[in-house]
Amino acid sequence: MSGLLIVIAGPSGAGKGTIYNSLLERLPNTIASISATTRKPRGVEQDGVHYFFKTVSEFESMIERDELLEYADVFGNYYGTPKKFVMDSIQSGKNVILEIDVVGAAQIKRKFPSCIMMFIMPPSFEVLEKRLRGRATDSEESIVRRLSEAKRELSTYEMFDYIVFNDDLQQAISQAEAIICAERNKISRNESKIKQLLNE
Ligand code: ADP
Numbered sequence: 001m002s003g004l005l006i007v008i009a010g011p012s013g014a015g016k017g018t019i020y021n022s023l024l025e026r027l028p029n030t031i032a033s034i035s036a037t038t039r040k041p042r043g044v045e046q047d048g049v050h051y052f053f054k055t056v057s058e059f060e061s062m063i064e065r066d067e068l069l070e071y072a073d074v075f076g077n078y079y080g081t082p083k084k085f086v087m088d089s090i091q092s093g094k095n096v097i098l099e100i101d102v103v104g105a106a107q108i109k110r111k112f113p114s115c116i117m118m119f120i121m122p123p124s125f126e127v128l129e130k131r132l133r134g135r136a137t138d139s140e141e142s143i144v145r146r147l148s149e150a151k152r153e154l155s156t157y158e159m160f161d162y163i164v165f166n167d168d169l170q171q172a173i174s175q176a177e178a179i180i181c182a183e184r185n186k187i188s189r190n191e192s193k194i195k196q197l198l199n200e
């Protein structure tokens with residue numbers, strides 16, 4: 001049985017990264033995809049761990065060689081998901097979580113209609129601003145830009161299957177986990193196993 005492809009999107013500062021890390025710890029057989037980006041490393045970020053840091057020409061070569069499952073320009077930098085790792089992992093039965101922007105999410109949905117599309121949203125835009133400022137990783141200019149993008153991202157909600165309101169963090173994590181577990185047990189995802197049992 002092939003693994004699940006789980007897409008987590010939502011405005012910057014919504015808590016995607018926090019929820020994503022927690023899901024990776026809690027869910028068995030579930031792994032992260034490391035994105036390629038032309039953004040410069042921040043703080044303790046390491047190449048090959050947090051991202052594959054690329055120059056613009058290196059990234060454009062990856063596009064030309066069709067090595068990316070999806071890619072987008074996010075806040076003036078390229079970000080993309082390396083294709084081979086995700087395809088090999090899913091085929092070997094592992095679940096893969098992508099934490100990507102809404103433009104990339106739309107590309108994944110088109111290519112993999114059975115992926116699980118989850119949107120993470122804070123309880124309000126006011127809370128979103130507080131979290132972005134509290135995180136203290138972005139410049140004022142970057143915060144203003146991320147906030148002005150947030151509503152546009154929420155307006156793409158119709159392509160998602162689920163929304164998780166990240167007010168209380170533990171509750172949001174439990175909800176995201178419950179969604180993935182329920183998806184795993186869908187009849188449509190288990191038909192080959194059921195047929196095998198019926199033939200025993
Ligand atoms: P994103 O990955 O969506 O940009 P982060 O996971 O980096 O967002 O979260 C943004 C900030 O908000 C971080 O400082 C994080 O610790 C904090 N945060 C996340 N979820 C909650 C929550 N439910 N309540 C309070 N703070 C939160």
Ligand code: 5GP
Pocket residue numbers: 009010011012035036039070071072074079080081099100101102103104105
């Ligand atoms: P950051 O610069 O804060 O690490 O990430 C900025 C945004 O880029 C986040 O909202 C994240 O979801 C998005 N992002 C990270 N990796 C990818 C990717 O591989 N593809 C796309 N389309 N977006 C990504």
